Every structure is written in structure tokens, then in C-alpha cells.
Amino acid sequence: xxxxxxxxxxxxxxxxxxxxxxxxxxxxxxxxxxxxxxxxxxxxxxxxxxxxxxxxxxxxxxxxxxxxxxxxxxxxxxxxxxxxxxxxxxxxxxxxxxxxxxxxxxxxxxxxxxxxxxxxxxxxxxxxxxxxxxxxxxxxxxxxxxxxxxxxxxxxxxxxxxxxxxxxxxxxxxxxxxxxxxxxxxxxxxxxxxxxxxxxxxxxxxxxxxxxxxxxxxxxxxxxxxxxxxxxxxxxxxxxxxxxxxxxxxxxxxxxxxxxxxxxxxxxxxxxxxxxxxxxxxxxxxxxxxxxxxxxxxxxxxxxxxxxxxxxxxxxxxxxxxxxxxxxxxxxxxxxxxxxxxxxxxxxxxxxxxxxxxxxxxxxxxxxxxxxxxxxxxxxxxxxxxxxxxxxxxxxxx
Amino acid sequence: xxxxxxxxxxxxxxxxxxxxxxxxxxxxxxxxxxxxxxxxxxxxxxxxxxxxxxxxxxxxxxxxxxxxxxxxxxxxxxxxxxxxxxxxxxxxxxxxxxxxxxxxxxxxxxxxxxxxxxxxxxxxxxxxxxxxxxxxxxxxxxxxxxxxxxxxxxxxxxx
Numbered sequence: 134x135x136x137x138x139x140x141x142x143x144x145x146x147x148x149x150x151x152x153x154x155x156x157x158x159x160x161x162x163x164x165x166x167x168x169x170x171x172x173x174x175x176x177x178x179x180x181x182x183x184x185x186x187x188x189x190x191x192x193x194x195x196x197x198x199x200x201x202x203x204x205x206x207x208x209x210x211x212x213x214x215x216x217x218x219x220x221x222x223x224x225x226x227x228x229x230x231x232x233x234x235x236x237x238x239x240x241x242x243x244x245x246x247x248x249x250x251x252x253x254x255x256x257x258x259x260x261x262x263x264x265x266x267x268x269x270x271x272x273x274x275x276x277x278x279x280x281x282x283x284x285x286x287x288x289x290x291x292x293x294x295x296x297x298x299x300x301x302x303x304x305x306x307x308x309x310x311x312x313x314x315x316x317x318x319x320x321x322x323x324x325x326x327x328x329x330x331x332x333x334x335x336x337x338x339x340x341x342x343x344x345x346x347x348x349x350x351x352x353x354x355x356x357x358x359x360x361x362x363x364x365x366x367x368x369x370x371x372x373x374x375x376x377x378x379x380x381x382x383x384x385x386x387x388x389x390x391x392x393x394x395x396x397x398x399x400x401x402x403x404x405x406x407x408x409x410x411x412x413x414x415x416x417x418x419x420x421x422x423x424x425x426x427x428x429x430x431x432x433x434x435x436x437x438x439x440x441x442x443x444x445x446x447x448x449x450x451x452x453x454x455x456x457x458x459x460x461x462x463x464x465x466x467x468x469x470x471x472x473x474x475x476x477x478x479x480x481x482x483x484x485x486x487x488x489x490x491x492x493x494x495x496x497x498x499x500x501x502x503x504x505x506x507x508x509x510x511x512x513x514x515x516x517x518x519x520x521x522x523x524x525x526x527x528x529x530x531x
Numbered sequence: 532x533x534x535x536x537x538x539x540x541x542x543x544x545x546x547x548x549x550x551x552x553x554x555x556x557x558x559x560x561x562x563x564x565x566x567x568x569x570x571x572x573x574x575x576x577x578x579x580x581x582x583x584x585x586x587x588x589x590x591x592x593x594x595x596x597x598x599x600x601x602x603x604x605x606x607x608x609x610x611x612x613x614x615x616x617x618x619x620x621x622x623x624x625x626x627x628x629x630x631x632x633x634x635x636x637x638x639x640x641x642x643x644x645x646x647x648x649x650x651x652x653x654x655x656x657x658x659x660x661x662x663x664x665x666x667x668x669x670x671x672x673x674x675x676x677x678x679x680x681x682x683x684x685x686x687x688x689x690x
Contacts (some may be wrong), residue, residue, distance in 0.1 A: 356643070
């Protein structure tokens with residue numbers, strides 16, 4: 134059990150309980166800090182306060198029903214969670230998704246990446262004492278959420294990506310909406326950078342803080358911006374392309390300093406690259422075309438067909454009462470979420486409900502690096518380190 | 532044995548077989564994914580070989596998880612997803628653990644990142660990891676009874 138007593142050392146040190154309600158722990162993370170004055174001797178993260186048993190609940194739902202639960206894992210990246218779950222089930226089924234649906238998926242998850250990085254940037258700047266930036270970041274994030282609302286009717290828990298494609302056709306007027314955002318955003322990112330990048334306080338708080346060598350990070354299974362800030366250009370979109378990412382032209386921002394400042398620069402660079410991808414995706418998405426695969430018995434038929442075709446009506450009834458049964462086997466799909474490698478492992482026993490659904494949350498795995506990062510640093514640096522690991526407690530605890 | 536469609540997969544299997552003929556008990560190829568079934572007592576040595584063999588270099592442990600095949604025995608199947616960052620390749624190691632003896636070698640000495648993944652499996656499935664430096668519950672409260680992700684544990688909880 135993680136107690137104050139078990140963390141007490143032999144020297145005259147003090148144990149401080151940081152969290153689970155501390156504002157800089159971004160939710161309900163509890164960290165036990167053993168302090169010598171202001172220096173951190175050791176840190177023991179304690180997680181699980183938000184555990185909701187999503188993986189167990191998935192086993193009691195049909196494959197399609199479980200999508201709504203995936204939204205709630207990493208609540209800053211719901212579309213990414215939908216995507217990785219659907220990719221895993223599609224792999225299990227051997228289902229091919231139409232190109233147009235793949236491009237729309239790419240566009241939406243890249244918008245999601247920008248919105249997630251905006252929340253990160255705003256809250257992290259707030260932790261470091263720069264208050265105004267949070268208001269700017271949330272203002273722009275709102276524009277992205279409006280786009281999602283237009284697409285799916287939901288701002289956050291969209292459940293828009295479905296097995297075999299998407300829930301709906303893109304709405305009327307989506308192009309103008311996304312274009313308006315794309316035109317506005319580059320100048321806004323310049324604005325954030327003008328406020329932070331050369332800011333002496335910002336640099337003083339982040340530069341040289343939380344260094345870990347690339348070898349240590351790989352050993353700790355860290356992925357995402359944390360690993361790329363250490364000079365390892367590992368990005369699932371490039372290394373193991375999914376959803377037609379190989380057709381897009383973009384760079385993977387890499388730094389070598391491996392400190393909090395480098396992680397900040399990598400994320401800002403990623404926002405700019407995501408804008409490039411969204412722009413390319415917009416050109417690739419045609420106005421007409423399929424938004425889901427043709428697979429009777431797995432993908433619900435069109436409403437119109439149900440009124441004229443007996444078969445469509447039967448399939449609709451079967452899908453929504455009993456579900457579909459993928460062949461027995463396992464599949465592991467991975468995507469690059471804003472926080473790193475997001476994996477989904479699905480095992481089927483040939484019944485309409487999954488035998489096992491497991492999410493490899495990058496927040497959960499990356500958080501292991503925290504004790505290594507903060508050892509010997511100051512308490513204030515602990516706040517910077519927690520911030521730049523970029524955890525979402527919903528994903529840590531699932 | 533299944534025919535190997537993937538050329539890279541055969542490299543991994545070949546390398547492991549030439550290192551130790553007993554390391555690979557079965558190879559499953561499905562939808563572009565390679566699963567190498569390893570005998571239970573060979574897991575840590577095989578994982579070490581996967582990381583250190585210069586032709587394999589699986590340096591990152593992406594994920595470790597368990598599947599409960601209740602009532603089939605041995606019921607627990609442990610899956611380790613390995614990634615080689617240099618060679619851009621993935622492979623899955625699998626081994627089985629029985630309900631009578633739910634204990635397996637820990638991979639923390641090879642990948643420190645296995646620490647929390649194994650704690651999660653211990654917490655939710657009740658499988659013990661030999662040689663783990665800090666085997667405690669991680670997601671559930673300390674006083675919790677049972678292993679909720681086992682198939683014989685009711686979803687609505689025990690009353």
C-alpha cells in the first residue's frame with residue numbers, strides 16, 4: 134500500500150502528499166514526494182482514483198456498442214480512441230475501409246491532435262504561471278469542438294468513427310468551416326510562440342528540467358512527444374502507417390535536448406504539421422462517395438434500403454439485437470495519439486461480444502518515467518515534469 | 532506449423548530457433564501479425580534474446596496484457612507486444628499460465644517499463660510475477676477482493 138509511512142526514508146526528510154486534488158496533477162493523480170528541503174529525493178505516483186473498469190464493461194457489450202465506452206478513456210482524444218478500437222476490430226474481421234472514409238478519419242484525428250495539444254499547452258502554461266495563454270488556447274479549441282459538433286452532434290464524446298467507416302456523411306458546409314479554422318490557426322500558433330518560446334521565465338522554468346536519456350526512455354516504454362524530444366524519431370504514422378497516412382506529406386518534429394522545453398517545442402511543431410495534414414486531407418476527400426464499407430451483417434444498412442429490401446431489414450435487426458461475430462483470434466492495432474502509442478488489443482472467441490479488450494494507454498505507460506525525471510530536482514520542477522508528460526487520468530486509470 | 536507469409540516473421544523465428552530450438556513452440560501468422568508462442572519457463576530468456584540479438588533488436592516493450600480463456604486450461608494467455616524501433620517491426624510473444632499456478636517470470640529486469648503493465652495484470656487477473664521489484668495493486672484499492680478481469684468475476688461486481 135502506498136502510504137506516507139512507507140515512503141519515509143532514513144535521513145531527516147519530509148514526505149509531502151501531492152494530489153489527488155492538487156491542480157497541477159491534471160485530475161486525480163497522487164504523488165508521494167520525499168523531500169529534503171525543496172529537493173525531491175524520490176517520488177511515488179499513486180493512480181487508480183478514476184478506475185471505471187472500461188475493459189471489463191467492453192466484454193459485456195457487442196462490438197459496436199463498445200465504441201461509446203472508448204470515447205471515455207482518453208477524454209481529450211475520443212476520436213483517436215474510436216479509431217484504434219475500430220482498426221483492431223476491422224483487423225479481426227479483415228474489413229477494408231473505403232479510401233474516402235480513411236481520409237475523413239485522418240482529418241478528424243489530426244484536428245483532435247491539435248485540440249489535445251491546445252489543452253496541454255494552455256494548462257501547462259497555467260501551471261507555469263502564464264495565465265492568459267490558457268484563455269487563448271481554449272478559444273481555439275472551441276472552434277475545433279464546433280467542427281466536431283457539426284460532424285457528429287457531439288462536442289467531445291463523438292463516437293463518430295465506427296467499425297467499417299464513419300457514423301454519418303460529412304455535414305453540409307463542413308469544408309468552409311474547416312477551411313476557416315485552417316486559415317486562422319497558423320497565425321494563432323505564432324501568437325502562442327511569441328508569448329512563450331523566447332520568454333525568459335518560460336525558458337527558465339523548462340530548460341534543462343526533467344532530462345532523461347533516450348535509452349532510459351525506450352527502456353521505460355515511453356512513446357510520443359516525450360521520446361521524440363530525446364532524438365528518437367518514432368511515430369506510428371510513419372513507422373507503421375494506418376488509415377492511409379503513407380499518402381500524406383508531413384514531418385515528424387524531433388529535438389535532442391530531452392528536457393521539458395524540448396517537449397514543448399515538439400508539441401508546437403506537431404500542431405503545425407497536423408494543420409498540413411488536415412489541409413491535404415481536405416483536398417483528398419471527395420464530395421460524393423462511400424463513408425462506410427459494404428459488409429452485410431456487420432455494417433448497418435442504409436435506412437432507405439430497409440424500407441424496400443427484406444434482407445436489409447433482417448440484417449438491421451440482427452446487428453442491433455445480437456451483433457456480429459468475428460472469427461476467433463486476436464488483433465493488436467496501434468495509432469499515434471497526441472500522447473504517444475495508443476494500442477488496442479481485441480481477442481475474439483467467435484461470439485458477438487469480445488473476449489477481451491485491452492487499451493495500451495500512452496499516459497499510463499509514460500507516467501512511469503516521472504520518478505526517474507524528478508529525482509534530485511525541485512518541487513516546482515515536479516509540476517513542470519508532470520505537465521510535459523501530458524497525462525490524461527481517464528486513460529491512466531481506465 | 533503455419534506457413535510463413537511474412538518474410539520478416541521467418542527471420543525472427545529462424546533467429547530464435549537457431550539460438551535455442553525449444554524457444555519457439557508454435558508460430559501463428561494472422562492478418563500481418565506474428566505471434567510466437569513461447570514455453571512458460573523460457574519467457575524471460577526469449578525476451579532477453581529478442582532485445583539483445585543484433586538481428587532482432589526488439590528494444591521497446593509496447594504492451595503486456597492477459598486473456599482469460601476460462602474454462603479452458605491453461606486459462607491465462609499472456610501477450611507481450613514488442614517493437615523494434617530501428618527495424619520498424621512488431622512481434623507478439625505469447626505464453627500460457629494455468630489457474631493452479633498463476634505465476635510467471637517478470638520482464639522488469641529486461642524492460643523497466645514492464646513494471647506498471649505487470650502490476651496491472653497482477654491487479655486485475657491475479658497473476659504473480661516472479662522477480663518484480665514492487666508487486667502491488669495499481670488501479671484497485673488495496674482492500675479489494677478478487678481479480679475483476681477474470682471471466683468468472685461478474686461484471687456487476689460481487690455482492
